[in-house]
Amino acid sequence: MTEALGCVFCRIAAHQAPAKILYEDDQCVAFEDIRPRAPVHALVIPKKHIAALDAGLETDEALLGHLLVVSARVAREKGIDRSGFRTVINTNAGAGQTVFHLHLHVMGGRIMHWPPG
Ligand code: AMP
Ligand code: ZN
Numbered sequence: 001m002t003e004a005l006g007c008v009f010c011r012i013a014a015h016q017a018p019a020k021i022l023y024e025d026d027q028c029v030a031f032e033d034i035r036p037r038a039p040v041h042a043l044v045i046p047k048k049h050i051a052a053l054d055a056g057l058e059t060d061e062a063l064l065g066h067l068l069v070v071s072a073r074v075a076r077e078k079g080i081d082r083s084g085f086r087t088v089i090n091t092n093a094g095a096g097q098t099v100f101h102l103h104l105h106v107m108g109g110r111i112m113h114w115p116p117g
Contacts, residue, residue: 004049009101013047022074027066030074030106039109040078040085044071050102053091071106080108088116 003010011017012031019031022042033041044067050057057064068087075085085108090097 004051004101007049007101009043009045009099009103010049013045022077023070025070027063028070030070033105038107038112040075040080040107042074042078042106044074044104044106046102051100052097052102053089055102067104071104074106075108078106078108084108084112086112086116 003014008017012019013029019029019034021029021031023030023044026047028044028046030042030044033043046060046063046067048063050060071087072081075081075087085106088105088107089102090105
């Protein structure tokens with residue numbers, strides 16, 4: 001699996017950094033966000049290092065779809081599917097991306113306001 005040197009999410013995917021893992025398969029890992037912004041706040045990441053959604057992902061369509069399916073599964077297992085959950089990808093610094101390994105936020109357990117700030 002491609003791994004970027006010093007990337008904390010690559011380290012979590014390789015079980016070399018601690019995380020509360022909620023789901024894992026050969027393509028992705030879901031784990032609790034270390035600084036939750038909602039009662040439920042999980043992250044879903046590909047095991048493969050992809051810096052951001054604008055990385056030219058034409059050959060990764062199946063993987064991207066899989067991440068969405070897993071996000072819904074995590075929401076269901078966390079019991080926020082019926083009440084509502086938000087799935088967010090921040091791309092680049094202006095949108096709030098701070099970790100440059102693609103991740104989907106899965107958030108819920110409270111009213112989610114729109115538009116996000
Ligand atoms: P973003 O700002 O969209 O790049 O989101 C990065 C998210 O990763 C933030 O919500 C952080 O709280 C979270 N985060 C950073 N480091 C870790 C870590 N080691 N384990 C779990 N979550 C992390
Ligand atoms: Zn990485």
